[in-house]
Amino acid sequence: MDVKTLCLGVLTLGPASGYEIRKQFEEGPFAHFYDASYGSIYPALGRLLEDGLVSVTELAQDGKPDKKVYRLTDQGHARFSAALAETPAADKIRSENLVHLFFAELMTAEDLAKLYDGYHHYYRNMVTQMEGLDPTGIPPGRMFVRGMGLTFYKAMSEYLADNRERVLAEVADAKRAATPQPTPEAAE
Amino acid sequence: MDVKTLCLGVLTLGPASGYEIRKQFEEGPFAHFYDASYGSIYPALGRLLEDGLVSVTELAQDGKPDKKVYRLTDQGHARFSAALAETPAADKIRSENLVHLFFAELMTAEDLAKLYDGYHHYYRNMVTQMEGLDPTGIPPGRMFVRGMGLTFYKAMSEYLADNRERVLAEVADAKRAATPQPTPEAAE
DNA sequence: GAATTTATATATTGATTTGATATATGAAAG
DNA sequence: CTTTCATATATCAAATCAATATATAAATTC
Numbered sequence: 554m555d556v557k558t559l560c561l562g563v564l565t566l567g568p569a570s571g572y573e574i575r576k577q578f579e580e581g582p583f584a585h586f587y588d589a590s591y592g593s594i595y596p597a598l599g600r601l602l603e604d605g606l607v608s609v610t611e612l613a614q615d616g617k618p619d620k621k622v623y624r625l626t627d628q629g630h631a632r633f634s635a636a637l638a639e640t641p642a643a644d645k646i647r648s649e650n651l652v653h654l655f656f657a658e659l660m661t662a663e664d665l666a667k668l669y670d671g672y673h674h675y676y677r678n679m680v681t682q683m684e685g686l687d688p689t690g691i692p693p694g695r696m697f698v699r700g701m702g703l704t705f706y707k708a709m710s711e712y713l714a715d716n717r718e719r720v721l722a723e724v725a726d727a728k729r730a731a732t733p734q735p736t737p738e739a740a741e
Numbered sequence: 742m743d744v745k746t747l748c749l750g751v752l753t754l755g756p757a758s759g760y761e762i763r764k765q766f767e768e769g770p771f772a773h774f775y776d777a778s779y780g781s782i783y784p785a786l787g788r789l790l791e792d793g794l795v796s797v798t799e800l801a802q803d804g805k806p807d808k809k810v811y812r813l814t815d816q817g818h819a820r821f822s823a824a825l826a827e828t829p830a831a832d833k834i835r836s837e838n839l840v841h842l843f844f845a846e847l848m849t850a851e852d853l854a855k856l857y858d859g860y861h862h863y864y865r866n867m868v869t870q871m872e873g874l875d876p877t878g879i880p881p882g883r884m885f886v887r888g889m890g891l892t893f894y895k896a897m898s899e900y901l902a903d904n905r906e907r908v909l910a911e912v913a914d915a916k917r918a919a920t921p922q923p924t925p926e927a928a929e
Numbered sequence: 930g931a932a933t934t935t936a937t938a939t940a941t942t943g944a945t946t947t948g949a950t951a952t953a954t955g956a957a958a959g
Numbered sequence: 960c961t962t963t964c965a966t967a968t969a970t971c972a973a974a975t976c977a978a979t980a981t982a983t984a985a986a987t988t989c
Contacts, residue, residue, distance in 0.1 A: 554837045554840065555945080555946095556945085556946080559840070562843075562844060565847070570966095570967070570968085571967080572966070572967050573967095582843070583843075585834070586834050586835070586836040586839040586840070587835055587836065587839075588833060588835065589946085589947095590949095591947095591948095591968085591969075592947060592949090592970075593945070593947075595968075595969060596945095619968085620967065621967090634847055634848075637841055637844055637848050637852070638848070638849075638852050640859070641836075641837030641838045641840070641856070642837045643838075643863065644834065644835070644837075644838055644839075644863075645835040645836075646775075646832065646833070646834055647774070647775055647776070647832070647833040647834075647835075648774040648775065648832040648833075649829030649830045649832075650829045650831075650832055651773075651774040651832075651886050651889065652747070652750060652774070653825055653829050654882055654885055654886050654889075655750075655882055655883055655886045656750060656753065656821075656882060657880075657885065658880055659821070659825055660822075660826070661826075664826050668828075668829070675831065675832075692845075692846055692915050693846070693908060693912045693915050694843055694845025694846050694908075694915075695843055697842055697845065697904060697908045698839050698843045700900065700904070701839065701897070701900055701901075704897070704899075704900040705893065705896060705897065707896075708893060708895075708896035709889070709892070711892075712888065712889055713889075716885060716888070720881060720882075720885045723881035724882055726881075727881050727882075743974075743975095744974080744975080758937095758939085759940085760937070760939075761938095776976090777975085777976095778975070778976050778978095779940075779976090779977095780940090780942080780974095780975065780977075780978090781974070781975050781976075783939075783940060783941085784940095784975095807938085807939085808938065808939090
């Protein structure tokens with residue numbers, strides 16, 4: 554699934570400008586499970602226009618640059634439905650946080666604790682944020698995805714809460730075992 | 742965190758060739774939370790060599806091309822430790838499966854059920870796979886990451902198991918409501 | 930036993946994508 | 960009154976991906 558298809562999907566929800574499409578990935582419902590940047594969205598919209606899958610309406614705005622509102626054509630709709638029938642690629646997770654934690658023994662106790670708490674804070678925040686969302690008028694597919702996101706954030710948050718003391722202690726122990734303090738007796 | 746830093750991290754675990762580094766992301770422990778391809782790994786190793794962060798030993802092998810085994814220098818070790826002290830970027834998830842499910846109402850009931858079951862199967866498999874891993878000799882940081890992965894896979898698998906019938910039914914209902922069957926009576 | 934696939938191993942290439950930035954303006958904040 | 964933020968378009972260098980080329984041996988399938 555490339556950015557062209559993603560744009561078709563977003564436009565399924567209603568006409569939008571490139572800027573507004575980007576916002577869907579930055580703050581909107583897609584933020585939790587997909588991302589796309591301007592550098593891929595604008596060329597994608599150009600290609601979709603060439604191929605007749607979207608149309609444009611330029612809205613003049615005083616001062617601000619013209620707003621180019623894209624909307625799906627019938628062909629665009631058909632193309633997106635066809636894309637949904639294809640088998641999706643496997644989920645991909647890219648977590649620098651887990652890379653760091655994987656190498657916990659190479660970090661100072663202080664840095665590790667700070668990292669851990671920041672990570673936990675991040676997921677706790679996501680839970681709070683998602684629990685505050687209004688469910689009225691959201692169709693079942695979107696509600697399902699939202700529920701899956703909430704489940705994910707809750708599971709991560711709980712795991713982080715449950716294991717903090719144990720992990721920090723175990724890592725400290727492992728580090729002590731790996732680099733034993735030379736005691737005066739060891740000099741013999 | 743770029744691929745250069747990632748390679749330093751993998752080399753922390755012992756000397757390795759580009760091919761072996763790639764395998765860490767494909768099948769190894771990193772497969773669950775990071776990815777990097779040959780096209781980024783080989784140039785990264787070249788740069789690291791130039792910068793003196795790794796060294797190479799070319800092992801001649803009969804028939805097969807020489808195996809270039811890279812290993813960390815002291816500078817490489819120091820550089821990676823410094824990288825671990827930096828604040829990691831936020832976790833990123835890229836799920837085409839959830840994009841599809843977000844637009845569940847645009848799919849046929851058949852395609853949706855097939856997608857759902859394939860998705861569930863995928864996560865159930867991941868749980869089984871991770872539960873079969875041997876924990877002996879794995880340091881605490883890595884065990885923590887493994888536990889987090891298992892928690893994630895279990896949460897996703899359970900959510901998918903718990904909501905199947907409900908979601909499929911709700912999506913079908915929503916579709917019926919959106920495109921009402923024209924009954925003979927409606928012709929009046 | 931021949932043919933194909935899989936695994937080892939390096940490396941490149943075209944296409945895509947990112948992250949940052951440039952441009953322009955108005956409003957809000959400090 | 961200066962800076963940051965929001966709207967809005969767009970581009971560009973650098974990074975990255977997915978696929979493929981090359982070479983060989985082992986394993987598997989037909």
